[in-house]
Amino acid sequence: MPIEETKLWTIEKELWVENRLGLHARPVAKIATAAQLFDADITLEKDGLVVNARDWLDGLALDCPQGTRLVRRARGPQAREAATSITSLFARKFEET
Numbered sequence: 049m050p051i052e053e054t055k056l057w058t059i060e061k062e063l064w065v066e067n068r069l070g071l072h073a074r075p076v077a078k079i080a081t082a083a084q085l086f087d088a089d090i091t092l093e094k095d096g097l098v099v100n101a102r103d104w105l106d107g108l109a110l111d112c113p114q115g116t117r118l119v120r121r122a123r124g125p126q127a128r129e130a131a132t133s134i135t136s137l138f139a140r141k142f143e144e145t
Contacts, residue, residue: 058123059131065116067141075142076107082133088124090134101134 065071071079083090083101090101094116099106101120112118122131 056123056125057127058121059127060119060121061131061135063118063120063135063138065112065114065118066138067144068114069144070113070116071107071110073104073108075137075144076104078137078142079107079134080104082137083130086122086124086126086130086133088122088127088130090120090122090127090130093119093121 067075079092079101080103091098092101092107092110093099094110094112097110099110101107110116110118120131120134122128122134124130
C-alpha cells in the first residue's frame with residue numbers, strides 16, 4: 049500500500065482589531081464558533097502569546113482593544129477556508145461598529 053503524502057501549509061495573515069469595543073465576549077465567541085467548523089488548527093498570536101482560536105477563554109485572555117495587531121495562522125486540510133472565514137469576521141468588524 050503506497051504512503052499518501054499530504055502537504056499542509058500554514059496560512060498566515062496579520063489582522064487588526066478595528067471594532068470600537070475590541071475583542072470582547074461576542075467577537076471571541078464568533079471566532080471560536082467559526083474555527084470549530086473547519087478541519088484546521090487555527091491560532092491567534094498577540095505579542096508572542098499564541099492561543100487556540102477554538103477556545104473562547106483563550107481568546108479573551110489575549111486582551112485585545114481596538115487597534116490591536118494579531119497574527120492569524122491556519123494549518124490543516126481546510127486551512128484556506130478557515131482562514132478566509134476568520135479574516136472575514138475581522139473585515140466586517142464582527143458586525144459591530
